[in-house]
Amino acid sequence: MRGTSRLVAALITIFAALLLQVTVFPHFAWDGVVPDLVLLTVVGAALVTDPRYATLLGFSAGLLLDIAPPADHVAGRWALSLMVVGYVVGRLAHDHQSASARPSYPLMLVTGAAGAFIGSSVFAITGLLLRDPAVGFGEQLQVVVAAVAYDVLVALVVVPVTVWAFSREPGPRPAQVTPRAPRRAPA
8 A cells, every 4th residue: 555545544543543542432441541542553554564654653643642632741752652663563563574464463462562562661651751740650550551451452453453454455456467478570
């Protein structure tokens, strides 16, 4: 998928994930932790795109998440976290699988868990470095563990759907053309 269709897939998946994350899923919060749908969308996109695109997508999605209405932290923390997730997952996926291969379901779940751990950890560490007064170190650790557990459950659906959205080819497939044998000139 290239160009416009990839951009449309990115816009639809990121906005849908952001909308669900900030409107619907707070009603299903677990100890104040909401599943990171935007993070899992970046993980799914990073599995089937190149690392540069995944990094840019992670930064853009994180910036949107930073300015989304219930944000109560310094802007830029989610942008940094999702940028790191996009780069790491994209780099590992790009280095360890062929470009045309679709990732397996277990690989999607493992990268969803790893991406959730990396993203939540970077977000928590930046909160400690910036001295976010809302939560201390002990609570941060509990939140990271709860977030990863919740994200693994949600990754069962979100990552495969995102992989499907980014890896499908738009429009009809071109017909196979077999080359003709060259004609010989009459003697």
